[in-house]
Amino acid sequence: MSIVQALRTVSFYLLLSSSALLWCTLSFFVAPFLSFRARYHFINVLWCRFAVGLSRTVLGLRYQVTGAENVPKQACVILSNHQSTWETFFLSSYFSPLSQVLKRELLYVPFFGWAMAMLRPIAIDRDNPKAALKQVAKKGHELLQDGCWVLIFPEGTRLPPGQLGKFSRGGTALAVNADLPVLPIAHNAGEFWPKHGWGKRPGTIQVIIGPPMYAEGEGPRAIAELNDRAFAWVSQAQQQISGVEPEAVPNNSHVA
Template structure:
C-alpha cells in the first residue's frame, strides 16, 4: 500500500467516525419527536447513504447491483452474505425501515448505541445462542408485523473472502412462521473492505439480489428445506462472481449448537 493511499484511508476513518458521532449525537435529541419511519430515515438511512458515498469517494470502493427488480413490495426476511462492514451500510440504506440483528454490546456505546436503540434493532447476546434464536423469533416477528424488513446474516459472523459459513435456520424459521419469503443476497464486498485490518482496496463491489424464496409447507422440515435452498443460491451466486473457493465453514453460532 502506498503512503498516499494509507493517508487517504486514515482520513476516511476520521471522517467516518466524526460523522457518526455528530449524526448520532444530533439524532439522540431529535428522534424522540419523530415517527418510527421518519426516525429510521433520519438516523440510519441518511447516514448510511453518506457512509457508502464516502467509501466510494475517498477510497474508491464503488458498487453494482443486479436484481433490484426482485425486491418484493412488502417487507420480508433478508438473508445476506456477510464479509465486511460495507454491506451493513449498504443494506441499511437500501431497505427502509430495516431492523437488523446486532450484538447487544453495541447499544452500550454512548450516543451511537443510544441512537441505534431507537431504531428497534434485534440486539442479541451472542454468548447464548439458544436465547438469541428465541429472541430473533419473537422480536423478528414483531418487527415484520410493524412493516420492517428484518436483516439476518445467517452465517452468524463475517467470513473471509472465498469462504461461506453454514446458515443458521433462525432467519428461515422467522420467514416460515410469518408466512413470508426470504430474500437472498450475495456480494463480494470482502475483496475490497476485508474482514481483518483497516486496509481498503479500490474496485467495484458486485451485489446480487435473488428472487424471493417461499417455503414449501410449514414446520421444521419446510424451514430446513428453505434454509438449504437459500444457502445453495447464495453459494452459487458467490461462485458466479468469483468469491467462493473453499468448502463451507461452520460459523461460531453454528459451532455452539
C-alpha cells in the same frame, strides 16, 4: 497498499468516526420527536448513505446492484453473506426501515448506542444462545408484522471471500413462521474491505439480489429445505461474482 491509498484510508476513518459522533449526538435530540419510519430515515438511511458515498469518494469503492427488480413490495427476511462492514451500511440504507441482530452491549455505548436503540434493533445476549434465538423469533416476527425488513447474516460472523459459512436456520424459521419469503443477497465487499486489517482498496463491489424464496410447506422440514435453497443460491452467486467457488460446507441442512 500504496502510501496514497493508506492516506485515503486514514482520512476515511477520521471523517467516518467524526460524522458518526456528530450524527448520533444530533439524532439523540431530534429523533425522539419523529415517527419510527421518519426516525429510521433520519438516523440510519441518511448517515449510511453518507458512509457509502464517503467510501466511494475517498476510497474509490463503488458498487453495482443486479436484481433490484427482485425486491418484493412487502418487507421480508433478508439473508446475506457477511464479509465486511460495508454491506451493513449499504443494506441499512437500501432497505427501509430495516432491523438487524446486534450485540446488546452496543446499545450501552453513549450516543451511538442510544441512537441505535431508537431503531428497534434485535439486541441479543450472545452468551445465552437459546435466549437469543427466542429473542430473534419473537422480536423479528413483531417487526415483520409492522412492515419492517429484518436483516439476518446466517453465517453469524464475517468470513473472507471464497468462504461461505454454514447457514443458521433462524432466518428461514422466522420467514416461514411469518408466512413470508426470504430474499437472498450475495456480494463480494470483502475483496475490497477485508475482515482483517484496516486497509481498503478501490474497486466495484458486486451486489446480487436473488428472487424471493418461499417455503414449500410448513414445519422444521420446510424450514431446513428453504435454508438449503438459500445457501445454494448464495454460494452459486458468489461463484458468479468472484469466479471462485466458495469452500463447500457439508451438511448445511443440520445447522440449527
